[in-house]
Amino acid sequence: MFCPKCGTENSDANFKCTKCKQTLKTVTASAGSDPISTIIPYKNAKALIAYYLAVFSIIPCIGSPLGIAALVLGIMGLKQAKEHPEAKGKVHAWIGVLVGGLFGVVYTGLIIFGIVTAVLKK
Ligand SMILES: [Zn+2]
Known part of the structure; x- marks a missing residue:
């Protein structure tokens, strides 16, 4: 074990x-004998936090920092899931990386675009 x-x-x-x-x-x-940790990977806190950050990164105003944080934590969670298979959380970590990464990049891009547009208007 x-x-x-x-x-x-x-x-x-x-x-x-x-x-x-x-x-x-x-x-x-x-691994596999603990069904709770498959649904909620409480042993892989990074993956779990990344998952929730990714969910909240959908909200436009706070999506940029949350998405980037979810991406970073998701990668860390994936690393932990790889090193400690019993910790699980691979799916949650991937959701953090993909969803967080997507919204983080999109919203950060929009913010930069907004700033550039505002500066060029002057
Ligand atoms: Zn030990």
């Missing part, structure tokens, strides 16, 4: 993690 704290692979017989001494629970024995 993988340690829920540090991600180190331990023998299933181990009661505690060999690296960080975290108590290993049989509930988190292997």
